[in-house]
Amino acid sequence: MSDTAASIMLVDDHPLLRKGLKQLISLEDGLEVVAECSNGADALVRAEELDPDLIILDLNMQGMDGLETLKRMRDNGVTSRIVMLTVSDADEDVVTAITNGADGYLLKDMDPELLLEQIQRAVDGKMVLSEAITEVLATALRRPSAPTASKLDGLTNREREILELIAKGMSNKVIARELDISDGTVKVHVKHLLKKLGLRSRVEAAVWMVNQDT
Amino acid sequence: MSDTAASIMLVDDHPLLRKGLKQLISLEDGLEVVAECSNGADALVRAEELDPDLIILDLNMQGMDGLETLKRMRDNGVTSRIVMLTVSDADEDVVTAITNGADGYLLKDMDPELLLEQIQRAVDGKMVLSEAITEVLATALRRPSAPTASKLDGLTNREREILELIAKGMSNKVIARELDISDGTVKVHVKHLLKKLGLRSRVEAAVWMVNQDT
DNA sequence: GTAAAACTACCCCTTTTGGGTTAGATTGCG
DNA sequence: CGCAATCTAACCCAAAAGGGGTAGTTTTAC
Numbered sequence: 001m002s003d004t005a006a007s008i009m010l011v012d013d014h015p016l017l018r019k020g021l022k023q024l025i026s027l028e029d030g031l032e033v034v035a036e037c038s039n040g041a042d043a044l045v046r047a048e049e050l051d052p053d054l055i056i057l058d059l060n061m062q063g064m065d066g067l068e069t070l071k072r073m074r075d076n077g078v079t080s081r082i083v084m085l086t087v088s089d090a091d092e093d094v095v096t097a098i099t100n101g102a103d104g105y106l107l108k109d110m111d112p113e114l115l116l117e118q119i120q121r122a123v124d125g126k127m128v129l130s131e132a133i134t135e136v137l138a139t140a141l142r143r144p145s146a147p148t149a150s151k152l153d154g155l156t157n158r159e160r161e162i163l164e165l166i167a168k169g170m171s172n173k174v175i176a177r178e179l180d181i182s183d184g185t186v187k188v189h190v191k192h193l194l195k196k197l198g199l200r201s202r203v204e205a206a207v208w209m210v211n212q213d214t
Numbered sequence: 215m216s217d218t219a220a221s222i223m224l225v226d227d228h229p230l231l232r233k234g235l236k237q238l239i240s241l242e243d244g245l246e247v248v249a250e251c252s253n254g255a256d257a258l259v260r261a262e263e264l265d266p267d268l269i270i271l272d273l274n275m276q277g278m279d280g281l282e283t284l285k286r287m288r289d290n291g292v293t294s295r296i297v298m299l300t301v302s303d304a305d306e307d308v309v310t311a312i313t314n315g316a317d318g319y320l321l322k323d324m325d326p327e328l329l330l331e332q333i334q335r336a337v338d339g340k341m342v343l344s345e346a347i348t349e350v351l352a353t354a355l356r357r358p359s360a361p362t363a364s365k366l367d368g369l370t371n372r373e374r375e376i377l378e379l380i381a382k383g384m385s386n387k388v389i390a391r392e393l394d395i396s397d398g399t400v401k402v403h404v405k406h407l408l409k410k411l412g413l414r415s416r417v418e419a420a421v422w423m424v425n426q427d428t
Numbered sequence: 429g430t431a432a433a434a435c436t437a438c439c440c441c442t443t444t445t446g447g448g449t450t451a452g453a454t455t456g457c458g
Numbered sequence: 459c460g461c462a463a464t465c466t467a468a469c470c471c472a473a474a475a476g477g478g479g480t481a482g483t484t485t486t487a488c
Binding site (some may be wrong): 013014015016017018019020021023024037062082087109110111112116146166167168169170171199200201202203204206207208210 | 227228230231232233234235237238276278300307322323324325326348380381382383384385387414415416417418420421422424
Binding site for chain 1 (some may be wrong): 462474475476478
């Protein structure tokens with residue numbers, strides 16, 4: 001390959017995990033961690049700045065989550081290979097991650113040696129997926145209709161945001177102040193999300209939503 | 215303290231995190247990781263076998279979880295100091311962990327230096343709690359009363375009944391048909407139960423109720 | 429580039445909700 | 459028995475919610 005070590009950037013809000021990962025990577029000649037970020041926003045800046053060969057991105061981060069970070073990176077024209085790293089063993093996020101431009105999806109509880117191997121493969125330009133994940137992907141692709149299709153996906157960001165506030169019991173007026181838009185606009189969004197969800201009132205929406213993330 | 219290093223056992227199903235933690239601990243003179251376990255069952259055996267000075271126990275493990283492992287260890291007569299390590303930032307598990315004999319409760323996203331410091335303190339026999347956790351504990355201990363004293367008890371049967379229907383998303387009219395009374399009467403009950411619960415809308419009531427029987 | 433979608437905001441209107449009051453019927457308790 | 463609480467129901471009224479429309483701006487997609 002090249003004569004210089006491949007540059008890797010780590011993005012994870014757990015310092016411990018970064019430490020472990022960094023140490024693991026340092027064991028391998030030809031791989032070098034050039035940056036560590038603890039959040040998505042920081043990662044966006046550093047990614048453009050450094051243009052690393054590989055970005056290892058935690059999926060479950062506070063603030064901007066991994067998927068959002070991934071999406072924005074690709075929007076910003078980041079061409080680095082990006083591998084998602086996550087705790088969850090069987091997640092619907094796999095599909096989203098892949099379609100949003102991820103080059104791999106690995107699990108944190110993998111065997112370190114295997115993980116290192118996969119990282120190396122990712123650097124080499126291959127797509128890497130945990131075994132548990134390939135099944136999820138397979139089944140997801142097997143039924144293109146509605147495996148992961150929560151009704152939530154039919155909503156726009158704003159609608160989803162407002163739905164969450166409704167699920168906290170807020171009125172349109174309060175939501176309007178919260179989001180700094182007019183309450184008339186909030187009503188529009190509520191109207192739309194109710195229609196999309198096939199519900200007849202904000203109470204139904206609230207109940208549905210609260211039961212949703214159970 | 216003693217002239218030999220304190221023995222520490224790590225229990226976590228994420229190899230990477232164990233690696234990071236082990237490396238972190240190795241930085242400190244006087245601390246030594248003598249065992250690593252990836253699951254609770256294994257941990258039970260090794261704990262009795264080794265009787266380490268400190269056991270760092272992951273709360274969120276597959277199979278036997280951290281709390282169960284903790285409980286069984288104490289049942290088995292393990293006297294090692296045990297510190298729980300977890301991802302969750304504000305968990306009700308804190309109380310359970312402490313009452314079940316944990317000597318500390320730390321968060322995985324703590325600053326490594328601070329974490330190391332806390333581990334040292336745990337070895338020294340002190341109880342260690344993350345800052346975010348102390349608040350949870352405090353509030354939990356502040357109201358040891360109210361075990362059965364739910365606000366629900368302040369409601370009449372009819373009001374409670376109607377509240378439950380509201381929590382299903384029903385409108386006053388639907389509830390009226392359901393209970394075979396006039397919708398005007400339903401409004402009266404709703405009015406009263408809102409006042410008793412200190413809520414401002416049926417949406418708040420619905421959300422409160424749904425979260426109640428969680 | 430254009431086209432589509434999303435977000436914003438207003439208009440109209442009806443229905444629903446919440447709060448206040450009064451009041452009859454029923455039930456439970458001392 | 460009387461009295462309090464509950465359940466029922468009606469009245470009025472203001473506020474909120476929901477459904478329809480139009481329309482301008484921005485973002486996104488192709």
